[in-house]
Amino acid sequence: MKVSCSVNGQVLVADDVWEGESLLYVLRERFGLYGSKNACEQGECGSCSVYLDGVLVCACLVLGGQVNGREILTVEGLSHRTALHPVQTAFVEAGAVQCGFCTPGLVVAAHDLLRRVPDPTEAQIREALAGNICRCTGYAKIIDAVQLAAGRMSG
Amino acid sequence: MIHFLQPASWSEALAMKAAHPEAMPIAGGTDVMVEINLDLHRPAGIIDLTRVPELTEWGTDDGLLRIGAGVTYSRIINELGDRLPGLAMASRTVGSPQIRNRGTVGGNLGTASPAGDAHPPLLASDALVELASNSGTRRVPAREFFIAPKRSARRDDELIAAFLIEPAAGPQQFSKVGTRNAMVIAVCSFALAIDATRKRVATGIGSAGPTPIRATDAESFIEGVLDEGRLWERPAEVPTSAVTRFGELVAAAARPIDDVRGTAAYRRHALAVLARRCFTWAWVDYRRMGAA
Numbered sequence: 152m153k154v155s156c157s158v159n160g161q162v163l164v165a166d167d168v169w170e171g172e173s174l175l176y177v178l179r180e181r182f183g184l185y186g187s188k189n190a191c192e193q194g195e196c197g198s199c200s201v202y203l204d205g206v207l208v209c210a211c212l213v214l215g216g217q218v219n220g221r222e223i224l225t226v227e228g229l230s231h232r233t234a235l236h237p238v239q240t241a242f243v244e245a246g247a248v249q250c251g252f253c254t255p256g257l258v259v260a261a262h263d264l265l266r267r268v269p270d271p272t273e274a275q276i277r278e279a280l281a282g283n284i285c286r287c288t289g290y291a292k293i294i295d296a297v298q299l300a301a302g303r304m305s306g
Numbered sequence: 307m308i309h310f311l312q313p314a315s316w317s318e319a320l321a322m323k324a325a326h327p328e329a330m331p332i333a334g335g336t337d338v339m340v341e342i343n344l345d346l347h348r349p350a351g352i353i354d355l356t357r358v359p360e361l362t363e364w365g366t367d368d369g370l371l372r373i374g375a376g377v378t379y380s381r382i383i384n385e386l387g388d389r390l391p392g393l394a395m396a397s398r399t400v401g402s403p404q405i406r407n408r409g410t411v412g413g414n415l416g417t418a419s420p421a422g423d424a425h426p427p428l429l430a431s432d433a434l435v436e437l438a439s440n441s442g443t444r445r446v447p448a449r450e451f452f453i454a455p456k457r458s459a460r461r462d463d464e465l466i467a468a469f470l471i472e473p474a475a476g477p478q479q480f481s482k483v484g485t486r487n488a489m490v491i492a493v494c495s496f497a498l499a500i501d502a503t504r505k506r507v508a509t510g511i512g513s514a515g516p517t518p519i520r521a522t523d524a525e526s527f528i529e530g531v532l533d534e535g536r537l538w539e540r541p542a543e544v545p546t547s548a549v550t551r552f553g554e555l556v557a558a559a560a561r562p563i564d565d566v567r568g569t570a571a572y573r574r575h576a577l578a579v580l581a582r583r584c585f586t587w588a589w590v591d592y593r594r595m596g597a598a
């Protein structure tokens with residue numbers, strides 16, 4: 152089947168998509184957008200987090216056919232050419248990135264939090280990122296990064 | 307090859323389900339996609355319900371709230387939290403923001419897992435599940451909806467249209483035991499609703515039996531205590547011994563099993579604790595309402 156949707160502002164089309172294929176597979180294997188990561192395919196790790204019509208979701212749990220005509224924003228769409236988004240810069244500067252596998256999903260989830268709650272408490276940050284697993288950092292620096300980004304974005 | 311069907315309206319969805327009773331509906335996909343991705347289940351067909359506008363609407367119907375099966379947990383929390391505090395509390399414990407943004411109560415009812423977190427508050431509020439097919443619509447009380455693990459009163463040709471629930475007529479509580487705060491399937495869960503108008507206390511137990519159930523003996527016991535002590539009219543503290551007994555009766559109503567998440571004995575113990583706490587918190591709120 153054919154899937155056509157807007158991804159980061161551009162309409163993309165994939166032919167011969169298998170009916171059971173996830174949005175994550177379509178993004179990575181059909182559109183070559185490797186930012187969203189595939190780690191669990193069961194909604195547990197958040198490394199595939201993207202926006203679907205402005206709502207934060209796990210791309211692995213969305214069926215490809217469900218996004219026909221919809222708008223997707225992936226981590227690739229947050230930066231402008233080579234200029235990183237402030238959330239991304241903060242992750243780099245705070246040392247919140249080790250192996251980096253969880254990073255794209257965390258950046259999108261943190262972006263979603265800061266759009267809704269510009270000055271979150273630590274509890275709010277932990278709550279918002281509860282669906283994003285990191286095996287390396289122990290989360291402390293991720294929290295620092297979100298606070299750093301919050302300060303810069305509102306300042 | 308799977309057929310992929312994408313109805314654009316409710317009548318089209320019912321017609322497609324009638325023509326393809328084997329096709330599996332998909333809403334938020336948070337249960338369906340896990341099965342497909344892990345190859346646990348490969349349906350012969352899929353009906354995507356996310357384009358059916360009627361399923362994502364809610365409104366009032368003869369004093370009840372009628373909430374479309376496709377309304378997500380996030381929307382229940384944000385749009386209905388004041389009218390349905392018990393269901394909103396349960397919704398807040400579901401998965402993560404990503405799961406709550408996509409997962410629906412209709413999908414929870416479709417899966418009909420004994421661990422579904424929406425079920426205890428639906429039981430405690432005597433909600434109705436509206437089922438529809440080409441041959442008609444019927445409303446099944448949540449109490450009769452769950453039949454066995456992952457089996458419900460829904461027939462293969464039926465879709466879940468909505469659920470109907472009374473706005474809270476008093477304090478409500480929900481509590482769940484899991485191995486951490488977020489992203490866990492309940493080891494056991496408990497919902498309680500006090501109906502200040504009818505002077506009733508209702509319960510729902512999750513994850514501690516083949517289906518979610520009500521603890522009816524515990525309900526009549528505590529109502530008896532409140533009636534006899536005239537505590538509804540002059541809300542004072544409920545004797546600790548009565549609250550303890552209420553907890554024991556809730557635990558006795560459960561039919562828990564041993565599994566990887568916990569033993570039956572632990573589940574009964576935890577349920578008694580959850581029931582005592584939920585009642586105590588709700589009664590504090592009731593007394594405060596009276597004072598106000």
Ligand SMILES: Cc1cc2nc3c(=O)[nH]c(=O)nc-3n(C[C@H](O)[C@H](O)[C@H](O)COP(=O)(O)OP(=O)(O)OC[C@H]3O[C@@H](n4cnc5c(N)ncnc54)[C@H](O)[C@@H]3O)c2cc1C
Nearest residue numbers: 194333334335336337338400401410413414416422423466
């Ligand atoms: C990481 C993760 C964490 C989770 N945590 C929790 C949790 O804490 N508590 C909890 O209760 N659940 C949890 N779940 C399970 C799941 O999110 C819920 O059961 C959710 O309510 C399913 O809704 P959905 O819209 O995604 O359903 P879907 O996956 O789309 O569908 C689920 C089932 O319902 C059927 N269905 C859906 N809509 C209809 C309809 N209108 N008519 C007829 N059948 C229908 C489908 O055919 C399928 O059988 C979790 C899942 C994941 C992946």
Ligand code: FES
Nearest residue numbers: 191192194197211
């Ligand atoms: S790959 Fe989607 S949540 Fe893990």
Ligand code: FES
Nearest residue numbers: 249250285286287
């Ligand atoms: S940096 Fe390695 S998983 Fe998070």
